[in-house]
Amino acid sequence: MKTYTIGEMAKICGISARQLRYYDQIGVIRPNYRNPDNGYRYYTEDQIELLFFLNELKKTGISNDSIQRLFINRNIEQLVQELQINLDQVEHEIQESFARYRNIVNTLVLHTKSLAYINGQDAIDSEEYRQYWVSIIKIPECKIIYQEYEDDMNHADRNEYINRVVSLTQLSDSMKLMTSEPKLFIREHSNIDDLIKGKQGKKGKYTFARQILGTDIPDSENIKSFGGRNAICTINIGPPATTVHEAYEIIKRWANDHDTEISDTTIEEYMVDTFSSMDEERFVTRVIVPLKDM
Numbered sequence: 001m002k003t004y005t006i007g008e009m010a011k012i013c014g015i016s017a018r019q020l021r022y023y024d025q026i027g028v029i030r031p032n033y034r035n036p037d038n039g040y041r042y043y044t045e046d047q048i049e050l051l052f053f054l055n056e057l058k059k060t061g062i063s064n065d066s067i068q069r070l071f072i073n074r075n076i077e078q079l080v081q082e083l084q085i086n087l088d089q090v091e092h093e094i095q096e097s098f099a100r101y102r103n104i105v106n107t108l109v110l111h112t113k114s115l116a117y118i119n120g121q122d123a124i125d126s127e128e129y130r131q132y133w134v135s136i137i138k139i140p141e142c143k144i145i146y147q148e149y150e151d152d153m154n155h156a157d158r159n160e161y162i163n164r165v166v167s168l169t170q171l172s173d174s175m176k177l178m179t180s181e182p183k184l185f186i187r188e189h190s191n192i193d194d195l196i197k198g199k200q201g202k203k204g205k206y207t208f209a210r211q212i213l214g215t216d217i218p219d220s221e222n223i224k225s226f227g228g229r230n231a232i233c234t235i236n237i238g239p240p241a242t243t244v245h246e247a248y249e250i251i252k253r254w255a256n257d258h259d260t261e262i263s264d265t266t267i268e269e270y271m272v273d274t275f276s277s278m279d280e281e282r283f284v285t286r287v288i289v290p291l292k293d294m
Helices: 006-013 017-026 045-059 064-073 076-118 158-174 192-196 240-257
Strands: 041-044 135-138 142-149 178-187 206-213 223-226 230-237 266-272 284-290
Touching: 006 017, 006 041, 006 045, 017 064, 041 045, 045 064, 064 076, 076 178, 076 206, 076 230, 076 266, 076 284, 142 158, 142 178, 158 178, 158 206, 192 240, 206 223, 230 240, 240 266, 240 284
Parallel strands: none
Antiparallel strands: 135 230, 142 206, 142 223, 178 206, 178 266, 230 284, 266 284
């Protein structure tokens, strides 16, 4: 019977000599022949088929422990079971990778758009709406993870904002969720005139949230559906505490000029905030006011 050294067998089967030694060590497949003269061990020709099969299993990503069990038992039912387990794991990894891909793309697009806004590109060039980006949008339907508060948030208190971002992030991480970059600040029952005057509005419920990426979403009291409504939106450049009232003013003026009724819900989407820029004058907030349901 023809025999092969470990180097020769590694070359034939496309497996490293180091991997072959490891398989020998754990008992998956050992050299079949020992030379009585020098004590050297060799693989035999009939082991080539087994090593090719083993190499194919490695390409599927099956663990060494699983391969060891399969070689010991040589059971096709067990092989199918191991392959199914590995398939499920790979499908989960693909979903996670796609969610990360979407997150990278969304974050890149978000900050690219923000730079365009900061640089004054695509603003409406008119006396009434100079330097504003007013449009009608459809808020996409999605799932959000959120926390509700009974008091309104003070935009000027950076620590309060950071603490609530951290709290929401910790909640997302505890559920192993991938979320999008923009943070959503949703006020229920807002009075836009108060917001225009720079007031926070009456105390009451508001939601701090992020959109969930991916499809593997658990049931939770902190997850709900969001969006699916038409809205007026504009872009505010600068610290929300001192400038966002201008965005509400422009939305109300645009709605009046176009005979459009707006709801009493307001949404602030923080595109560039303290986590992205140290310069508050370069903060970018998309202000969204849904249209009134007819």
